[in-house]
Amino acid sequence: METPDNKACCDKLKQTFKTLSEAELKNLADHEPARSYKKGTLIYSEGDRMKGCYFIYSGAVKVFQTGREGKEQIIKFEKEGDFFGFRSVILKEKACTSVEVLSDTVLGFMPEQVVLELIRNNPAFAYELMQIACKELGESNRSIRDIAQKSVKKRLAEILLMLAADFGVEKDGTLRLSISREDLGNFAGTATETIIRLLSEYKNEGLVESKGRKIKLLDTGKLKKVAGY
């Protein structure tokens, strides 16, 4: 897996942080070169002291918390262009989530002083970061409502649609992100077996097809109906 060159990094960063100057972008990209991580790598865990934030040049990670019986609850997935880890940096607290690589991923690292510096000196950047945080806040609220109120069947449909929207699909409708039933369960807040049963129910209803981790959405219209829209 190739790590992108400096120029490519700047371009990517620029799409997410529209307020950074060329100099600031270059500095970021130069200072900490992008690194690639293999599937399964733990980027950080709950309780770690964070020394900076991460930016995803390419790939996908899961952000999760661990319940006391060891069951993991996936809070969200992050994809290309996403920025994560800033909660702990902003609050100067230890991480309250863990992050693990889902498919091979290239990450950039932004040391905390750099982030705090930018916030202090570039009000537009501060505002942009605030927008990112607020966007996540809205998504969390929605998650809370859905987990609390929707049946797992609705929720899974919604999740599949969300994965399609966020990570894209092949021409034939297959989700680009390949993901285990267990992770789907940990995200939906349900048992792996329940996911399996529901997927085969969807299959019978002509909504999806799947072999292994390749899940193909056959009828997103109907899927939306199932999800409750």
Next chain:
Amino acid sequence: METPDNKACCDKLKQTFKTLSEAELKNLADHEPARSYKKGTLIYSEGDRMKGCYFIYSGAVKVFQTGREGKEQIIKFEKEGDFFGFRSVILKEKACTSVEVLSDTVLGFMPEQVVLELIRNNPAFAYELMQIACKELGESNRSIRDIAQKSVKKRLAEILLMLAADFGVEKDGTLRLSISREDLGNFAGTATETIIRLLSEYKNEGLVESKGRKIKLLDTGKLKKVAGY
């Protein structure tokens, strides 16, 4: 119900926003006088265009979303010193939650231009606001995990302890915030009847006592155990 005078307002604001200058505080308090709202008043609803944020001088509100079958999901409670409504203002989006007064409440209003102005001109304020947003983000993550993984019995215990911590208790252990079983249910993500049954279960176990909306915590130690700590 008295609305606090200008000086009192400044003092309260100052506790939440440590970075605002005397002039900025005074301006805020002068510009939009605090107003008092009666229990049950709807401050704003999902879909409203927000024209500013709110600051709670005293009282309590609930922030909720409405599912399609009309069931409301309470996302969080806000109390004295809390600041809400900023998500929509920062993102310049319509409200994604509704807010209703739980007990008589005095609110200050901060028009959006004022908030955006402060963010632009006072980096320390921007940072402070970011910290507030990040704190909420952490709480949301935790909520997601708990709703997804804990039994209602554990969750309710946790909620009672949280209400005690946030809104305080009388000398005898009675929660200061009086709240309906329905609201407890809407917060825990369960049916009202389930809350009733659990409360009487707690009663049998000597954990709480209650008549009507007055809930008295008898043994917070045991309650913590029930909540799973």
Next chain:
DNA sequence: CGTCAGATTGATCTGTGTCAAACCCAGTGG
């Protein structure tokens, strides 16, 4: 008093969780 919203209790139903067994591969090493 009458009324009405909220609280309570009981009976019943059902979506999901849990446990156990079998299965399917993909990769490893002999």
Next chain:
DNA sequence: CCACTGGGTTTGACACAGATCAATCTGACG
């Protein structure tokens, strides 16, 4: 080249937390 292995998947049987529905009770307030 094939048997072995182990992780993920699938299926079935069963238990139970919590939802739902219906009926009654309570207490505050006009």
